[in-house]
Amino acid sequence: xxxxxxxxxxxxxxxxxLGALNQPRALAAVPFAGRxxxxxxxxxxxxxxxxxxxxxxxxxxxxxxxxxxxxxSWWDLDRMRQGLYxxxxxxxxxTRAPDRTDAQGIIDYVESGDQKYVFIxxxxxxxxxxxxxxxxxxxxxxxDMSVYYARDGKKESALSLxxxxxxxxxxxxxxxxxxYSASExxxxxxxxxxxxxxxxxxxxxxxxxxADFSILGLLQLYDRFNIRAVEHKGLLFRIYDIRSYFExxxxxxxxxxxxxLFSHDRPIYTKVKNEAPxxxxxxxxxxxxxxxxxxxxIMGEVKNSVLFRGCVIGxxxxxxxxxLFQDVQISEGVVLDHVIVDKNSVIKMGGRLLGQPxxxxxxxxxxxx
Amino acid sequence: MAKQEIIAMxxxxxxxxxxxxxxxxxxxxxxxxxxxxxxxxxxxxxxxNSGIETVGVLTQYQPLELNSYIGNGHSWDLDRNxxxxxxxxxxxxxxxxDWYKGTANAIYQNIPFIDGFQPSYxxxxxxxxxxxxxxxxxxxxxxxxxxxxxxxxxxxxxxxxPRFGIMDTDEHDRVIEFQEKPExxxxxxxxxxxxxxSWEVLREVLILDENDPGSKNDFGGDVIPGMIERGLDxxxxxxxxxxxxxxxxxxxxxxxxxxxxxxxxxxxxxRSWPVYSKxxxxxxxxxxxxxxxxxxAVTDGAEIFGEVENSIVGYNVIVEEGAVVRDSLxxxxxCVKKGAVLTRCIVGMNTIIEEDVRATxxxxxxxxxxxxxxxxxxxxxxxxxxxxxxxxAGNSMVGPGHAKxxxxxxxxxxxxxxxxxxxx
Numbered sequence: 001x002x003x004x005x006x007x008x009x010x011x012x013x014x015x016x017x018l019g020a021l022n023q024p025r026a027l028a029a030v031p032f033a034g035r036x037x038x039x040x041x042x043x044x045x046x047x048x049x050x051x052x053x054x055x056x057x058x059x060x061x062x063x064x065x066x067x068x069x070x071x072x073s074w075w076d077l078d079r080m081r082q083g084l085y086x087x088x089x090x091x092x093x094x095t096r097a098p099d100r101t102d103a104q105g106i107i108d109y110v111e112s113g114d115q116k117y118v119f120i121x122x123x124x125x126x127x128x129x130x131x132x133x134x135x136x137x138x139x140x141x142x143x144d145m146s147v148y149y150a151r152d153g154k155k156e157s158a159l160s161l162x163x164x165x166x167x168x169x170x171x172x173x174x175x176x177x178x179x180y181s182a183s184e185x186x187x188x189x190x191x192x193x194x195x196x197x198x199x200x201x202x203x204x205x206x207x208x209x210x211a212d213f214s215i216l217g218l219l220q221l222y223d224r225f226n227i228r229a230v231e232h233k234g235l236l237f238r239i240y241d242i243r244s245y246f247e248x249x250x251x252x253x254x255x256x257x258x259x260x261l262f263s264h265d266r267p268i269y270t271k272v273k274n275e276a277p278x279x280x281x282x283x284x285x286x287x288x289x290x291x292x293x294x295x296x297x298i299m300g301e302v303k304n305s306v307l308f309r310g311c312v313i314g315x316x317x318x319x320x321x322x323x324l325f326q327d328v329q330i331s332e333g334v335v336l337d338h339v340i341v342d343k344n345s346v347i348k349m350g351g352r353l354l355g356q357p358x359x360x361x362x363x364x365x366x367x368x369x
Numbered sequence: 370m371a372k373q374e375i376i377a378m379x380x381x382x383x384x385x386x387x388x389x390x391x392x393x394x395x396x397x398x399x400x401x402x403x404x405x406x407x408x409x410x411x412x413x414x415x416x417x418n419s420g421i422e423t424v425g426v427l428t429q430y431q432p433l434e435l436n437s438y439i440g441n442g443h444s445w446d447l448d449r450n451x452x453x454x455x456x457x458x459x460x461x462x463x464x465x466x467d468w469y470k471g472t473a474n475a476i477y478q479n480i481p482f483i484d485g486f487q488p489s490y491x492x493x494x495x496x497x498x499x500x501x502x503x504x505x506x507x508x509x510x511x512x513x514x515x516x517x518x519x520x521x522x523x524x525x526x527x528x529x530x531p532r533f534g535i536m537d538t539d540e541h542d543r544v545i546e547f548q549e550k551p552e553x554x555x556x557x558x559x560x561x562x563x564x565x566x567s568w569e570v571l572r573e574v575l576i577l578d579e580n581d582p583g584s585k586n587d588f589g590g591d592v593i594p595g596m597i598e599r600g601l602d603x604x605x606x607x608x609x610x611x612x613x614x615x616x617x618x619x620x621x622x623x624x625x626x627x628x629x630x631x632x633x634x635x636x637x638x639x640r641s642w643p644v645y646s647k648x649x650x651x652x653x654x655x656x657x658x659x660x661x662x663x664x665x666a667v668t669d670g671a672e673i674f675g676e677v678e679n680s681i682v683g684y685n686v687i688v689e690e691g692a693v694v695r696d697s698l699x700x701x702x703x704c705v706k707k708g709a710v711l712t713r714c715i716v717g718m719n720t721i722i723e724e725d726v727r728a729t730x731x732x733x734x735x736x737x738x739x740x741x742x743x744x745x746x747x748x749x750x751x752x753x754x755x756x757x758x759x760x761x762a763g764n765s766m767v768g769p770g771h772a773k774x775x776x777x778x779x780x781x782x783x784x785x786x787x788x789x790x791x792x793x
Binding site for chain 1: 669
């Protein structure tokens with residue numbers, strides 16, 4: 001139990017665009033795996049490690065995020081002492097523009113906690129990760145900061161934080177989004193730092209007028225501070241564009257991956273919706289290799305797809321290789337292949353949408369096609 | 370305690386002996402229903418949706434599972450600062466209180482609890498019916514009629530009336546006679562076991578009833594007939610909608626199947642009247658590449674690789690490839706392994722059906738036959754292992770006792786306790 005640590009979740013990442021998917025919502029609030037949002041994994045990881053004080057830093061479009069986390073009760077974070085703290089951006093009352101005091105909210109949150117360590121997590125990955133090894137290594141090495149990395153640097157074509165390290169695993173070089181990187185060590189958004197040092201860095205940031213606070217910004221200080229890298233060997237899904245999002249979603253259809261990510265010992269919690277059970281009706285076609293959720297009614301054919309809560313698949317509709325968000329309605333006879341349909345959208349009768357592997361079609365929230 | 374206009378008392382202490390091994394270790398209201406619910410979710414959700422936020426749950430028989438399921442009431446939004454849920458077990462006192470003797474005695478023993486809220490009206494509900502009812506509408510009718518007691522009734526076919534407690538009424542809905550399971554029914558209005566009382570009236574009646582040595586202290590049998598006899602104002606309130614008593618193996622099976630047969634009857638998808646339940650917090654359910662599913666209800670954490678037809682599948686159920694399940698209820702955490710064939714079975718929580726088991730009506734043998742089972746429905750208790758290749762005939766009731774008498778076919782699940790903990 002990490003009782004001497006607090007959490008800080010950065011709900012947005014200015015470097016990452018998921019097109020229509022994170023246009024209406026913060027990255028952390030992007031739906032994932034049928035009934036979850038990306039932030040559920042980080043919140044659950046923290047709670048499962050014993051962290052009981054968690055701040056969520058929102059930059060923009062945080063309505064959906066706030067709806068989702070609510071009082072934090074789904075993660076047992078509705079507490080009198082500690083619990084969940086939402087840290088929205090400050091707006092200057094005179095200029096009505098986002099203020100340079102952006103970081104002040106974070107400083108206030110960190111400063112008022114009793115804990116010595118702060119785990120900072122970005123929202124650009126999905127994993128069931130244990131924080132203990134990172135903290136143990138951090139304490140043993142006497143580093144200023146410690147960050148997790150995975151050995152997927154060569155595989156990741158798009159956004160990456162390739163790191164070079166010395167024999168003590170201290171970071172000596174950092175290449176951002178460099179496609180020809182020689183290092184396969186690729187840092188991801190989970191870092192531990194002592195509270196006092198974090199406050200010092202944040203205060204300095206404010207003094208220099210730097211508004212953006214990110215894991216990348218901290219790692220870029222590697223020549224001033226002793227930053228150690230620790231390998232994470234478990235499952236890790238990076239979300240940095242539509243393609244990676246789509247591939248990560250599809251890998252939830254793999255039994256081993258799904259059981260690994262949603263372990264019984266370290267459950268992933270999410271907001272409860274109290275939907276009716278899913279009904280597969282007598283007139284349905286083949287339903288195979290499908291992750292589907294409560295509230296769905298399946299009357300058509302579905303293959304290799306992920307259905308979020310409350311989706312309705314009409315008669316003779318054929319949905320393959322697709323991801324349908326909450327309350328999507330697919331009318332009779334519609335054909336979808338390689339499509340991501342965002343929340344509340346309706347695909348009307350006779351619609352045919354055919355995307356390509358690696359380039360799914362994305363239908364934005366509340367659309368009527 | 371702050372004053373509450375209306376409070377509800379749910380009678381959840383019954384054993385439900387006609388459900389046999391399904392209620393060996395849990396009270397009937399805690400029996401799983403409809404893939405993701407327990408029976409008690411229905412009255413609890415009705416209370417919340419009707420705006421009644423103070424609910425006493427009277428427990429007595431095997432309360433552990435029920436207590437841990439209800440917890441602080443959070444899943445039903447019943448964790449209130451004023452009111453909320455209260456678990457009310459029987460207790461000892463100077464006056465020599467004892468176990469709850471009957472439904473009326475259970476409420477009598479909790480007079481101090483109810484007094485604490487100074488309510489005007491008290492609803493008495495039973496924890497073993499599947500229905501959605503707006504109790505607020507019933508209370509409004511009670512107030513309008515200036516009744517002492519109002520009894521919710523539902524019209525039943527005349528032919529079935531002898532199975533119920535029948536209310537004979539005049540043209541103003543006033544009850545003139547109560548007939549318990551009459552051979553010659555005078556009416557076809559059946560009591561649903563849902564009562565609304567003015568607290569002042571009920572308080573007095575309960576004390577009278579307690580002091581009557583001839584009384585069995587039962588609402589249906591003693592209190593209501595007594596009130597009618599004494600000419601107190603007892604009215605009916607007509608409910609029309611889905612309502613089912615799930616007290617027997619047959620009715621439990623049938624009521625579950627109704628979710629598939631006529632989903633609009635109870636309509637669990639109505640977002641203006643959600644049925645709440647405690648969430649197992651598992652990933653979405655998964656249909657494997659060779660799964661064949663048709664006409665099923667299924668929920669979180671279930672994984673289906675085999676063939677499942679006309680069945681209700683609870684959370685965390687696993688049906689392996691090559692298994693065939695038809696017309697059955699698989700309660701949460703049940704596991705059906707390769708090659709097993711189940712037809713018309715109710716499989717209890719966390720029970721493991723091993724490879725090549727056959728439990729179908731056409732299997733011969735009567736080793737597990739039970740008079741509680743009918744229509745070829747077989748019940749397999751929670752927490753068992755049905756051993757590889759075992760044969761079980763229709764109308765069987767397989768319980769933990771069979772692990773001793775038929776160890777070749779039945780064993781107790783070694784990891785039952787651990788799995789229960791996971792599910793809670």
